[in-house]
Amino acid sequence: MSEPCRSSLPGPGDAASPPFRVAYLRPAEAAQLAPERLLACVHFGPTAVPGVGPEARAARPWEIVVPLPVLGDGDVVEVWRSARPVERMMVGDVQLACGDDVAFASLCVDDSCGGLGLETATSAAYRALGAAASASGFPILARLWNFFPAIHRMESGLERYRAFCRGRHLAFTEHFAAVETNLPAASAIGSRNSGLQVFGLLLRQQGRQIENPRQLSAFHYPPVYGPRSPSFSRSIFKDWGAAGAHLYVSGTASIVGHSSRHHRDYTRQLEETLVNLQALLANADARTGRAFRFAVLRVYSRVVAPLELIRARIAAKFGPETPVLVLQGDICRTELLLEIEGLAISD
Ligand code: 3EB
Numbered sequence: 001m002s003e004p005c006r007s008s009l010p011g012p013g014d015a016a017s018p019p020f021r022v023a024y025l026r027p028a029e030a031a032q033l034a035p036e037r038l039l040a041c042v043h044f045g046p047t048a049v050p051g052v053g054p055e056a057r058a059a060r061p062w063e064i065v066v067p068l069p070v071l072g073d074g075d076v077v078e079v080w081r082s083a084r085p086v087e088r089m090m091v092g093d094v095q096l097a098c099g100d101d102v103a104f105a106s107l108c109v110d111d112s113c114g115g116l117g118l119e120t121a122t123s124a125a126y127r128a129l130g131a132a133a134s135a136s137g138f139p140i141l142a143r144l145w146n147f148f149p150a151i152h153r154m155e156s157g158l159e160r161y162r163a164f165c166r167g168r169h170l171a172f173t174e175h176f177a178a179v180e181t182n183l184p185a186a187s188a189i190g191s192r193n194s195g196l197q198v199f200g201l202l203l204r205q206q207g208r209q210i211e212n213p214r215q216l217s218a219f220h221y222p223p224v225y226g227p228r229s230p231s232f233s234r235s236i237f238k239d240w241g242a243a244g245a246h247l248y249v250s251g252t253a254s255i256v257g258h259s260s261r262h263h264r265d266y267t268r269q270l271e272e273t274l275v276n277l278q279a280l281l282a283n284a285d286a287r288t289g290r291a292f293r294f295a296v297l298r299v300y301s302r303v304v305a306p307l308e309l310i311r312a313r314i315a316a317k318f319g320p321e322t323p324v325l326v327l328q329g330d331i332c333r334t335e336l337l338l339e340i341e342g343l344a345i346s347d
Contacts, residue, residue: 017083018243019101022296022343024323030077036085038062039097039104040199044327045075047193061088061095064106066147067193068300071326072307078296078325080104094132096202101240103138105129106199111148118148118160121196122167129198130175138202141184142236143248147197151190151330161332162226164188164196169228179231180219181209186232187251187341189300190330201248207238210247210287212280216258218250225258230332235280237288247284247292247344251300252276253336263335266306273340274317281344290346294322297342300329305338 020039027050030041040062043049047067049057057063070076082099089096097104107128113121133139146168151161158166169179176182184200191197211217212234221229236248254261254269255276262268281292297318299310305326314324331339 016243018240018246019099020080020082023079024296024325025077025079027075027077030079033079035062037082039080039082039086039099040064042066042078043075044068044325045070062097064199068191068327068329071301071305071328076325091132091135092128094128096132096136098136098138101204103136103202105132105202108195108197111194111196117155117163119163119167122164123171125196125198126168126171130171133202138204140203140206142201142203142207142238143185144198144200146186146188147191149191149194151332152334165226165230166228168231172231183219183231183233185236185248185250188332203238207236209233210235210237210284212276213283214256214276214279221258235284237284245288245290245346249280249342249344251339251341253331253339260333260335266337267309269337270310270313273338274313277340278317292344292346294318294342295345297322297324297340299324299326300331300339301326302331302337304328
């Protein structure tokens with residue numbers, strides 16, 4: 001991204017503004033922003049917020065660091081800006097920034113939960129998140145990111161991603177009377193940092209779950225992929241009235257039905273993933289009467305990526321103006337080489 005997109009930052013007093021907007025900025029640009037309206041600044045690339053030591057860090061609770069390498073570009077900050085000033089609070093271990101209609105929640109826990117394992121750590125993290133969401137008046141989990149190390153390593157006889165899915169499923173089962181209709185859009189990525197990091201968007205009022213017609217819903221995956229299916233929706237639609245609408249699009253890979261396609265073929269996996277994203281957007285358009293386009297796209301690549309190919313294919317499918325961030329991170333199935341997620345908007 002040679003020209004970070006700043007056009008989608010809201011102007012003050014704009015009645016038709018959605019409650020927040022998201023843009024990719026350079027660290028130096030993000031550092032200039034007044035904190036009052038910052039829901040979150042997610043730093044990609046570095047292992048620490050540049051120029052901010054541990055003590056100053058505590059004074060800047062909106063800063064989140066995801067130390068996945070940024071491919072083909074310098075460090076990038078994803079800025080989540082509220083249309084209104086935010087109120088910050090801690091509920092248990094969960095840091096919250098609350099606007100009028102949306103809140104941003106984040107927590108980072110020991111991914112071994114003091115030796116009990118990732119499954120226990122995950123259910124504890126999701127219990128804390130559910131409790132904080134309810135207590136803050138933003139009970140809807142709309143869009144969540146999950147990062148933890150060694151996603152494929154075996155732990156107590158189960159791959160860690162599958163242990164994570166089991167812990168998340170348990171917490172959702174306890175928290176929601178009906179799980180399948182309350183699942184957030186999500187991404188789950190293998191990282192290099194320690195700890196289980198969970199963060200994302202909470203809402204006061206429920207959005208609408210929209211699944212992908214080319215893919216079996218992940219929460220219906222058969223047991224061959226693990227003892228508990230992954231608890232997420234393919235996307236969540238949120239209508240902001242005169243200010244337009246958002247579609248929060250989960251990490252999407254080269255999966256058709258429930259099967260991974262094109263093992264070891266990067267180009268074909270990329271193409272299948274883009275067709276999946278197109279099908280999801282078309283389904284959202286059909287169901288909501290909107291015309292969605294991607295405001296930001298993020299690619300997670302297991303290997304150092306063919307950047308020219310990725311940018312060219314995304315430009316061809318979704319327009320040359322679409323901001324794209326490419327990160328190196330591990331995807332939840334070993335045969336999958338990449339995954340793409342995004343935020344789509346409509347007027
Ligand atoms: C897939 O479609 C790819 O476990 O939260 C994508 C997005 C994937 C989210 C999750 C997993 C998750 O199954 C993997």
